[in-house]
Amino acid sequence: MSQKTNIPLVIFGPSGVGKGTLIKRLFAEFPDQFAFSVSHTTRLPRPGETDGKEYHFVTQDKFKSLLDEGAFIEHAQFSTNYYGTSIKAIKAVQATGKRCILDIESQASTQGVRQVKQTDLNPVYVFISPPSMTILRERLRGRGTDSEEAIQRRLRIALSEISYAKEEGACDYIIVNDNLDIAYSKFRDVALGNPIDGDTLPPLDD
Numbered sequence: 001m002s003q004k005t006n007i008p009l010v011i012f013g014p015s016g017v018g019k020g021t022l023i024k025r026l027f028a029e030f031p032d033q034f035a036f037s038v039s040h041t042t043r044l045p046r047p048g049e050t051d052g053k054e055y056h057f058v059t060q061d062k063f064k065s066l067l068d069e070g071a072f073i074e075h076a077q078f079s080t081n082y083y084g085t086s087i088k089a090i091k092a093v094q095a096t097g098k099r100c101i102l103d104i105e106s107q108a109s110t111q112g113v114r115q116v117k118q119t120d121l122n123p124v125y126v127f128i129s130p131p132s133m134t135i136l137r138e139r140l141r142g143r144g145t146d147s148e149e150a151i152q153r154r155l156r157i158a159l160s161e162i163s164y165a166k167e168e169g170a171c172d173y174i175i176v177n178d179n180l181d182i183a184y185s186k187f188r189d190v191a192l193g194n195p196i197d198g199d200t201l202p203p204l205d206d
C-alpha cells in the first residue's frame with residue numbers, strides 16, 4: 001500500500017446522503033484494503049456483539065479517563081452514552097496495511113470533523129453532498145428507518161453540516177451523490193488515492 005493510501009479517510013455529510021451505501025460498496029469491492037476503526041462506547045453490548053469487534057465496551061469512568069489522557073481524536077455523547085474514536089484504534093487498522101475509513105457519526109458530523117482537525121491525524125476529508133434538499137428528504141423517507149419528526153431533525157442538522165462544508169478548507173473533496181454509480185466511482189478513486197475532479201457544492205437552498 002502506498003503512503004498516500006495509508007492516510008485515514010474521513011467521510012462526512014448529512015444523514016441519509018448515502019455515506020453508508022458508498023462505504024459498503026467499497027468494502028465489498030476491496031475487502032482487504034479498507035476497514036473501520038473500532039470505536040469505544042459506554043453503551044452496553046447488544047446480543048451478539050463482542051468487545052473489541054463492533055466496539056470497545058468501556059465503563060463511563062474508563063471512558064472519562066481515556067478522554068482525560070487525550071486518547072480520542074473525536075468523541076460525542078448520544079443520549080446518556082459516550083462514543084469515541086481512539087488514535088490507537090486507527091493505528092491498529094494502519095498496522096494491518098488497510099486504509100482506515102472514518103464515517104463520522106452523522107448526528108454531529110461537523111462537531112466530530114472539527115475535533116479531528118484539532119489533532120495531528122491529517123486525514124483526507126470527503127464531504128458527500130445531496131443533489132438537493134428535496135432529494136435528501138426523499139432518501140430519508142425512502143430508507144424507512146426514521147419517524148417524520150426524526151427526519152425533520154436530521155434535515156435541520158443537515159443544513160448546518162452543509163454550511164460547514166461551504167467554509168474554506170472544510171474538506172478536500174466534495175462528491176455529490178446524485179447518480180450512485182458516478183458518485184461511487186469518484187469515491188472509489190479518492191479511497192484508492194487517485195486524484196479526482198471534485199464536484200461543486202449544489203445550492204441546496206430548496
Ligand SMILES: Nc1ncnc2c1ncn2[C@@H]1O[C@H](COP(=O)(O)OP(=O)(O)OP(=O)(O)O)[C@@H](O)[C@H]1O
Nearest residue numbers: 015016017018019020021106139143177178179180
Ligand atoms: N445515489 C443514490 N440514489 C438514490 N438513492 C440512494 C443513493 N445513495 C443512497 N441512496 C439511498 O438513500 C438512503 C440513505 O442512504 P444511507 O443509509 O447510505 O445514508 P447515510 O449517509 O449512511 O446515512 P446515516 O448517516 O444516517 O447512516 C438509503 O435508502 C440508500 O439506499
